[in-house]
Amino acid sequence: MSNTQTVTLRQTATPADREHVRAIVESTGMFRPDEVDVAVELVDERLAKGEPSGYYFLFAEQQGRVVGYACYGPIACTVSSFDLFWIAVCQDQQGRGLGRRLLEESERLIARAGGTRIYIETSGRSDYLPTRRFYERCGYAVEATLADFYAPGDDRVIFGKVLGAWQDQH
């Protein structure tokens, strides 16, 4: 675990993060080009509008290199529900606890901002099984499955987690 101990987290997004996000998301091999574009667009929205964009970022840096990130935000028309829009770690840095650290720190920031529930949407495809297992290990449960949502044979799986008082004590 020595590698993860040198990781620092930062919340402020910079123009350079457009390419960091693109590189991280592309490296995973899990997303189509149009999905990669959506990931970068959220950085653009944040840079252009600031907090009113509704997109909050958390970047993980290791020896000056951005190796992972999370993007979350409050869900419009809800009192205290948040979406985790993206969480990704560079292919060559996976399996070292970075994803869990990004997710737990996101939960802490969301709880601090008044959030009580977090939702994460992902695919039901078999190649997303490790992703779904990761969310389950982090305390998320499947709240809904929408058949063929993304494409024929590609379900939308909605995970949820209720934040407790313990998050504030972290």
Add this chain to the structure above:
Amino acid sequence: MSNTQTVTLRQTATPADREHVRAIVESTGMFRPDEVDVAVELVDERLAKGEPSGYYFLFAEQQGRVVGYACYGPIACTVSSFDLFWIAVCQDQQGRGLGRRLLEESERLIARAGGTRIYIETSGRSDYLPTRRFYERCGYAVEATLADFYAPGDDRVIFGKVLGAWQDQH
């Protein structure tokens, strides 16, 4: 039903529709001020960006007055799924089949644009029971319920409908 026969539908949004949408949504008494603002913001997005906004509108006019509207669009990162974001009819014009006409015409336009599935999200609160019954009468089925999503005691109910070949023949 003579009233509905004089209704005309149009797709192009104009700046005046900002206030039409606000008046229609407010008249229903079903939405909080922040939700009304979101409805108007979608008109703003459409006026500012055109089709790339991803928001498509359908307005129902009766004797020169806009009495109802629907707003739908393709869901990012899906192949052919669409969201019906809003559908509302002025309080004093409800119960005359305008909602059904707006919904069926939206379905026809979505099918023509290549859409195969439509999703509608609404509240599980008891005051939304007539709304949920309306979607069921129009062929939508509950695909998922997310407990306490909007607020404690206020579930998110996701309705879905698979579009068939018949829509194109309409």
